[in-house]
Amino acid sequence: MGRAEERRARQRGGRRAAPRRSEATPSAAGGDAVTVVGSAPVPGGRAAARRAAKGGAGKGGAGKGRIRRLFTWKKMLGTFLGICLLGIGAFIALYLYVDIPEDNAAAQAAQRQSNVYKYSDGSTLARDGEINREIVDLTKVPKEVRYTFVAAENKSFYNDNGIDLKGTARGLLNTVMGKGAQGGSTITQQYVKNYYLSQEQTVSRKLKEMVISLKVDRQMSKDDILAGYINTSYYGRSAYGIQAAAQAYYGVDADRLSVAQGAYLAALLQAPSQYDWQAASETGKKLVQARWNYVLDNMVEEGWLSKADRQDMTFPKPREPKPAAGLEGQKGYFVALANRQLEDQLMKQQSLTRSQAEAAVVDQGWTITLNIDKKKQAQLEKAVKAQLTSKLDAKKRKVDADIQAGAASVDPKTGKVVALYGGVDYFKHYTSNATRTDYQPASTFKPVILAAALEENAETRSGKPITANTIYDGTSKRQVLDSNGDKVGFAPENEDDENYGDITVQTAMNKSVNSVFAQMGVDVGMKNVMDVAGKLGMDVADEQAVPAQTLGTMGASPLQMAGVYATLDNHGKKVTPSIIKTAEHNSQAVEIPNPIGEQVISREVADTVTSVLTGVVDDGTARKSVANNPKRDGQKVAGKTGTSDDNKSAWFTGYTPDLVTSVGLFGEDEKTHAQTKMYGAGGEVRVNGGGFPAEIWAAYMFGVTKTNAKFDLDTDQGAAVQPTWTPTPTQEPTTQEPTEEPTTQKPTETPTTEEPTETPTTEEPTDEPTTEPPTDEPTTEPTDDITLDPVRPNDDR
Template structure:
């Protein structure tokens, strides 16, 4: 083949091969992709997506608002109840107590910032790098920590949920940005430390401080604060009490990390840092429950708070007040004194419950005790006994008012008489020395008219002519029934209300002179505290103070105005010393070896069919009312008699168990022996009568305190006192007699009880026979 032919052949082959050269066109496909994904197109697409994302975020920013309220659990708080000394009595409900940031020491605040978000005070509320890192940590299995600012964590805790979703994260970012612009850093930090979970069922720094170190948040040290801040990373893993060796090592490393960051941020001096030791937390302690007496104290405090919320207009009615208290967030400090509370509980146990044996005597299962102790100078309820156990007997015997106070009401009649300068129907002023006819079943007279009431004395004893003092000592029904008419029953009821008794619906009828209305130990303690406070009204106060993060509640002063004259109050106190020294409480109180010369006034009471028995007594500095109530232990718990309960021969009297409880408690908590300061026309501490009632031998006690320097001051002792009248510059008015009438033929409506163990004083208290 010649060269020309070869050239032509190559040319033909080239033309034939031309399509093969389009293989670069297969290469031609790749070239098209490169043309499709050019740098310009990639960058354009990226910026387009960025613009789209920014636009979407702007839309989200405009659409998503900061929620008006937090999530369901964010605001949930419990109520905290404290003794008068500030120590924790109980917690009820959600274990969170929100505190103002101002109450948290500044260096403790810094521990949380150092632990979680060193740039907190400078950032805009979000950390995009940290968020991305947190997502990567989550995807790689390293956990979700480290991806959020304090603001973001607060938003998640307070407004959102813990769900790990894209939508939740977007909401978190938007709300965090807005919150950082609208609220101060202190507001956000306070929210964060108050909403975070610290382990041990503790939400918020206050609950955590108590759970781990038994202190309030305001008393935390920087070392303790650093531990609590470290806990937030892994509360259960880092709880020292249950942590593994690895967990303990990790939490100590975290603790050091927090303190080192504080030094770096100039919040902690390096020299101080070197001297710090790891603060090992206290062992876990079960949250104080409502067992024993605690539940009664908590319920009484709640009731007091609810009443005040309605009284000051914060709540429209009790239903709304209930909801407000149940919502939590309250810190109630009670007036309860831990020492006196323990002493009262011990006295009830040793003098009563230890002697009850339902297995031997069915009636012993029906005996309920209630007691209230009040400081008459402040009105503070310093101790309360509500029953055997709140979780076993829900009704608070200290505040229930469905049992008759019986003869403990008699001093109210005398107070009304002296305060109103009342006279007998013969026109003779009623004083401790006024003589009445103590004949049993003597018809009560209103002028020349019989009022249809002729109460018998206990055991139908006729005392004949008897002074008011002796009638109070022996609790003579016929005398006080007549005195009530002489004073005027409407006036008696009025004075009872002024002294603190609930008189709404109380009829002004002669039967009320025997204490046939309902009353509680709390009420009676208030009445007698007013006597002890020389006639200035004392309203027993269970609650000392109340705190709440969103509202303020002020309680009125327990000490009110003068409701009866000092002379009236002091005369009653003077007369009631005779009940202790020469009357129905003599055996339990006067002869108690713990008395040590302490001056005491008081009154016993035993109601109809022995369904209740009382002793309300006082010293110059402490008033205590003790009641025993017969309540069937089976549904529906009707009132029942207490005859032979605790092994007594017959009747449970006010001079028995109640007075014994009173004496064991009162004499056990006395700091010093004190004397009454009394101002009466007949002399301070009227001496009991020397004229014995029927078949009784004389017995009298010395006066508590004379009114003149010339009069000797004979304090009560455990020895039998001499039979001497106290001397005064002015002798008491001569005895006078009120009208005496023949016995009524009508059936008796009341009577006296007696204490078989003390035959010297058969007349104990009145009973309303049904």
């Protein structure tokens, strides 16, 4: 091979593959020549050598060589610079193309329309959308109050050029990638969005916002921009602008606002409804207080407020809102919940912040059809009046003025909120008792513990599986033990400090025995219990997994508990209650997701809990008000009562095969709105879940549910499929008069929905406990637990 051929071979196969020298030699057999390429002989002559050079070296060295030639640093730098030049050119073109729009504030105000809300049958429920706006000159706003908005939103406002490049880039990237909106816009950008553009989250809108903000910053003074921002922002309570907000929240004009009040209004802009003190949840109140402190601390940092003045400030709680026309009675509660749920969907589907979503919903001409059933709603309101409010007399008993009722009714097959009771009147009590989460659900949490035990296939400390028939020690104030037998430092008292001795889980649920479920929670593992609670629909994200949670000490609302029990009623498929049927708008469509979700616990587990809860109704704390209610017409019922510590809340959450309703009573001081005890309310010594809540539930449900519906249960446990059996108590029960729990009654053996394998006695239990033991006693003395056979035919019934 000559030099020219070597050079061509080297070009074809890369430098490493090119031969240094080659020579053809005859093969050993005297046939084909063998060409030596480098040190390796290649049969077939020069053509074969060329193929070998091309194939072998080309797959390795040649491939890498091509990549190196394609991605040289010069080419990469050139490509990067080219992209940068194209981007700069595009931005310059955009800057030249986009002008500051004409005054759009008046046009936007004119475009604002009332939202129309309808019942499920299409009849009009309410119209909401009165515009409350008044423009004030910046000189009318105290200088320190102006600084609160700058400290809250954009500390560099007086020095920037109108945009935050990092924040804008992050916003654009999130919009493109669908990751949701984030903060980072300057006051100028937010003013431009409010005054000239819209709340939609699109790349084109964000680019326009950036360009217009740059131009506005060059053409307007900072004071004019700030004035425009605080005069066009939405503060909640239908208030647009700082003057309307000052009147709505503090009843003063903007020029009379204090720095503390201004800091609250500035903090409010992040999430107006969520941060409205009078309607906020405990979480919302903590968040707005934290935001308020953030604003004031920033002012100190920037030198706009002295440390001494900062330390002297206390949080300025706003006054109760004035009623809006057309939202009297329950209507305001419907509208507030519908708006909130629609905002949630806009945040998910359009990547809006809470503030942006509120601005996109309020006064925007939506037509929202609710799932509220007019007949069921009327029946629920009638039941509350007949069973509670008509019996309260604040002139006779001061505590009667402190009683608040809330209720939510949900179809377990569809997730529709068909009826809701938020309070006596939206004008008189702004906070919805149906959705508030600041009161403990108490013993209505016990079914969640049982569900977790069954779902996790948990065992007792002695290795027995936890079932409806497992025996636990029901001694009051019994120390809870961990798996090693060590005390965990928790020994809850039973209702009236009642001792039950050794009882089954079924009976413990019937009688709501705290000591049993406290031990069960630790046996299951409190983390597992809280995980199952979250799956069922409770908000436990910020709750600690500690044994005290077995008493239902976290916050929950009637709507939330209705969703939890609806999931049980729906055989373990998640139910997320929805008040919205459809939401229509002339410029955008919002898909309302199916309230029925995935299977979160197994059907057998859900059905077993339902079966056990039928015993609470027919043989436990809800027997008097529900099971023996004269209006009951054969309905199959499962449910659970609950009464919180110090009698601050009382609950009954129950369900038939076709409807779930949760009723809660809450002690709230009429003037301070602080939680208070309900002892003596309505003339009762104590307000219990088996009292007013269960009575309201029965008066409502037995008028709207199907009498022939049956639970379709996939289980062989619980009172619905087995007679209840109670072991001999190890301690003599007290003879104290029962309140919520019928602690001195012997539970019946009567199943609630299916025929038992053995015919139970139909004799009514006496008030005195049975002293004669059953013939079949456990062969050994139970310590913590024993699992019993489901049927005991030889028991002395």
